Amino acid sequence: PFIRNKAAQVLALTFVMEYLTLWPKFFFDILNLVGLNPNGVDIYLRMLMAIDAEVVDRDILHSPEETRRNTLIKDSMREQCIPALVESWFQILQTYQLTHSELTCQCLEVVGAYVSWIDLNLIAND
Numbered sequence: 001p002f003i004r005n006k007a008a009q010v011l012a013l014t015f016v017m018e019y020l021t022l023w024p025k026f027f028f029d030i031l032n033l034v035g036l037n038p039n040g041v042d043i044y045l046r047m048l049m050a051i052d053a054e055v056v057d058r059d060i061l062h063s064p065e066e067t068r069r070n071t072l073i074k075d076s077m078r079e080q081c082i083p084a085l086v087e088s089w090f091q092i093l094q095t096y097q098l099t100h101s102e103l104t105c106q107c108l109e110v111v112g113a114y115v116s117w118i119d120l121n122l123i124a125n126d
Contacts, residue, residue: 004046011043012050020072027081031088038100045106048085052113073118084118085114086122
């Protein structure tokens with residue numbers, strides 16, 4: 001778990017530095033890379049939690065510059081990739097609900113972290 005968490009942190013820091021300028025397809029590339037295999041899904045979910053910690057976490061005091069950057073990142077994510085992320089969570093929950101309860105719980109933690117700043121209609125649907 002330590003190595004997986006560190007890998008997720010490195011990916012999250014790469015995301016923060018590159019997403020707005022050099023790598024706008026970050027999530028699409030990562031999703032294509034990890035697919036739906038359990039190990040890839042684990043890293044993907046850990047990375048999403050690390051991104052939440054870097055960009056959204058309200059317990060961390062950010063400088064005004066970091067706050068502006070984080071707002072731009074969230075706005076860009078809402079426009080470009082949040083529906084795809086939500087769809088990936090749905091697929092993960094459907095795929096692993098009976099076989100990998102730890103991935104299901106991890107995915108629900110991600111949903112809980114992101115639900116506060118994404119469109120609720122993406123989560124609360126039929």
